[in-house]
Amino acid sequence: MRKSAALLFLVLPLAFGQPAAAQAPVQYNVAFPNAVHHEARISVTFAGVPAGPLQVRMARSSPGRYALHEFAKNVYEVSATDSKGKTLVVQKPDPYGWDVSGHDGTVVFTYTLFGDRTDGTYAGIDSYHAHLNMPATLAFARGLEQRPAEVKFDMSQGWTAATQLRPDAAKGTYFAPNLQYLMDSPTSLGPQKVRSWQERGKTIELQVLHKGTDAELDAYAEQTKKVVREAAAIFGGLPDYDFGRYTFIANYLPQTSGDGMEHRNSTSLTSNRPLSGPGALDNLGTVSHEFFHSWNVERIRPQDLEPFNFEQANMSSGLWFAEGFTQYYGELLLRRSGAYTDAEYLQEAVGPLVNAMLNSPGAARYSPVYMSQQAPFVDAAAAIDPNNRANTYLSYYYIGGANALALDLLLRQNHKTDLDTYMRAVWEQHGKAQRDFAPARPYTLLDLQRILGEVSKDTAFAGNFFRRHIYGHELPKFDELLAPAGLQVRRARAGLASLGGRTTFNPADSSATLGTTLLGSALYQAGLDREDVLLKVDGQRLPTSQALQKLLAAHKPGDTVPLEVRTRTGVRTMPVTLQEDLTLEVVLLPNATRKQLAFRKAWLASKVK
Template sequence: MLMMRKSAAILLLSLPLALSRPAAAQAPVHYTVAFPNAAHHEARITVTFRDVPAGPLHVRMARSSPGRYALHEFAKNVYDVQATSAQGKPLSVVKPDPYGWDVTGHDGTVTFTYTLFGDRTDGTYAGIDQRHAHLNMPATLAFARGLEQRPAEVKFELPAGWTVASQLRPDAGGYYAPHLQYLMDSPTSLGPQKVRSWQEQGRTIEMQVLHEGTDAELDAYVGQTKKVVKEAAAIFGGLPEYDFGRYTFVANHLPQTSGDGMEHRNSTSLTSNRPLRGTGTLDNLGTVSHEFFHSWNVERIRPQDLEPFDFERANMSSNLWFAEGFTQYYGELLLRRAGVYSDEQYCQEALSGIVDAMITMPGPKRYSPVYMSQQAPFVDAAAAIDPNNRSNTYLSYYYIGAGNALALDLELRQRFKTDLDTYMRTLWKQHGQQQNYAPAKPYTLQDLQRVLGEVTKDTAFAGQFFRQHISGHELPNYEQLMAPAGFLVRRAHAGQATLEARLQFNPDSSATLGTTLLGSPFYLAGLDREDVLLKVDGKKPTNAKEMQQRLAAHKPGDVLQVEVRAREGVRTVPITLQENSDLEVVPYELAGRPLTKAQKKFRAAWLNGKAK
């Protein structure tokens, strides 16, 4: 039994040696992506795994995607699966679960081939047609368990006129990624790209764009983007060291595109069916600004509970209020500093929405930003068909995070003669600058509090802020915080009577209630979603305009008799009108209030551009 054939001994000895080699020295995983049936939204993908250890090869499709926290089950769009050996021999393929395939009988090489269907162009899925292919890699490329640290090489077989936009490194006729984490984080757009490239602080910044507009519209879009890039870099004292010296805006603005933005280490995926002109310009620039800020915050200043990203489960973080919410705050602030917004537009487009959501919605009064972050797997593009009560229990971590970023920035400026820029820059130095295709020192919630204490030189304040506003749910006093900048928080429709309800008007001149908000007139009357209003104050609710005209004749506190068909039958209930609770933020000068020199100085220090 101790004796064995020489060939078998050599084989057994060679396996540990192969497995002990550095990942970069191991056989790369080779992908070929072709589009023989693009008209019907199909790609044909071939993956070759070499130097495969003995035993089954577990091939998987991702279930989740970086920057998305819910499950998306990308295997549902994969079919026509085949596997062969190095000699082309068919191999056994079995499906142990809905998410992957086990391949057995191989000789150390497995060529795995499948068809992918994709017809949604956004930051999560794959969109394929005769004009282009926009590929989010977790939705596109299968991988093998145990080979995640190997380099990957991707070859695209392109239709005539198509080019490649990707943060992947061009390499010998294909594209290179150092390991699976980087590969899956590299969205790729294929099509007749229009390219604009420029140098910024020794880095190459490029926009590769698919759109139907003019070159002049694209040039104007790029011009505004350059200003945003400069202002973002000014916050952190410079641009990151992009892994291959290049940052790419992978932009798709075709009519079939779904609106989305998704951050990545050295690129961002921008998708929108809005053209690069008119009202679409501001929306598209808002996405540019938000996603570019992510190249620091979340991609390099990264929460420890998201590192490394797990492609086979939902990924929960307690820190999305910071990773996404603070980015939401800065995305809008950068547009003001870049001169895209005036002060009035900044109030209308950014501050009013943040303050109104924080103060008037039930969620922030009940639950903390940490809790809202932990809900992401249920709300971040997650699909479910059962009703929920999120109107009364939830506010997006984008909004609740931005609301706390705004409050903290103003408080730092008023009490500590510092600002949120300094806080972000300090976090960058401690937790962001050190990189090797991944953050070397991801942060925890405790790190965020500790650095705040260092910046303010007041650990008691830092602890109190986190207890009250981050782990707790105490609301900031925005009226007080905004006053030094000469901004007024006020009722947007003071004295206006409202039902505070979402109504769907029906063809039979009835109206169906949506989920009623805590404390609203219908909620207090015991009415809820799917209850149908038959008459309001003796008249049928025919449409929104007519209902608004009717309410305009009343004042808050008036009682209306409402005939309603609920689950228990038809009844008439009294409804007490309330004052419209919508809030807005306006500059003092537009509200007829004098603006002092001190307020002008404070506002300028906060909102004016910082780039030189």
């Protein structure tokens, strides 16, 4: 692994030479005297501090996110005192923190935090609730990362805490064994509705803020139970959750932003969709994906993310597996649990994976490893300059999920095994053993290849698959892979003509502005690019997308039509050759054989016994 100064702070031995548990815990008090205006008032007591300035910092990154987020921007009204209440000198050495000097071994560091985005990355505070992602909320001190932490929440009447932190009823606090665990512990405060049950000797709980009915929550909990059981069936049991429970921390409120974020013994679920109607299945899909993460990425963890560095962006070459294989299984668990029919599973999961993989210019050019390494630039990263990712990138969720689908089918067809068996083997070797709230043996890509050879009993196959599809960018032959399941890959709009570009229609003058044109498309081949404006197609104005579709429907692929365009060099008319719409779908064959149906059942049917 790379060794940076910030990383060394996270792995150096304690300055005092004492066991972490014997040192004074870092104590946090989080209060909400001005919640209506989205503020929290937070104080942190650092005791037993060695001589010299104490370096207090806000995180710049967050577990499960890979870009920088600069949480210090929402911190103000900073002050510090010593054990006697004496005001200390606070200097700001950089945009991300504060150096506190002149202390007597104790520093009480106090600040106001603004937060009005309820999702898995930031803090959302209002008079109804507080949803706190800890890197966005709690300051920490360099050199004290291995100390335990105690957090006290001064909550409004009727609020309770949903968190993976261990409660200490006697103190009225919540405990974390070290900074890594603390920062990995999102907490939701508010009038929780709780549904809790025992699953394979472990406590699973839903702690939910929502505006719906108890009956809706009961039905949602039953669907969640089915997903949990299907996930446990893949691995032969549940992980040993550190404090005996796993918590779905769910905010389904109008003011929330859609997100799901995995954590070691919990997940943060945020959505403005209710628990009934069309949005309920989308919410359940996030539940399924995030729960699978309690194995894959939380305990089965890539070596290049250990330990997580809160002061810089974290890059991994394995997100195609950590997120992409989880993407595949999140949808597959919905099918196995009965939330999807076969046809719905193809429409909502398999078809989109196949279409994205085979029609993305980026997937044909760059590997899943490369896509994983791009995460610091795309995972909720903010930038104002244009980019060419439409032609150079496919999300590691999709490229990884598509390769998981391909690998599962290859193993079933040619090696008398399946991806479930592979995931269990990875779990046994690189996930099941944990030490100090972290994986004892985080994996490398070579480990994943080696285990594939063991499971398939074919090391040549494993090496070939990784070389061609993981380190390389060869596209799977999905038509061949899906045929044994009685499934067909076909053009969704066969025979329809297309320009192959994304457009924004301008009602004011009946024109259409182009987005980035895709490599190989009719518009790209004609030399048109983003911000070029279509004034007329085949002599006609374009008031709406429907008007364009109607015009194209009158033509066939291969027809040449004149386009009047305004580019950066002026207005001109050019001929453009129309292409067939490339959108793909995966459908059930109406005459599938018994053998094909049996193959499909073995793949998609419930594994709960």
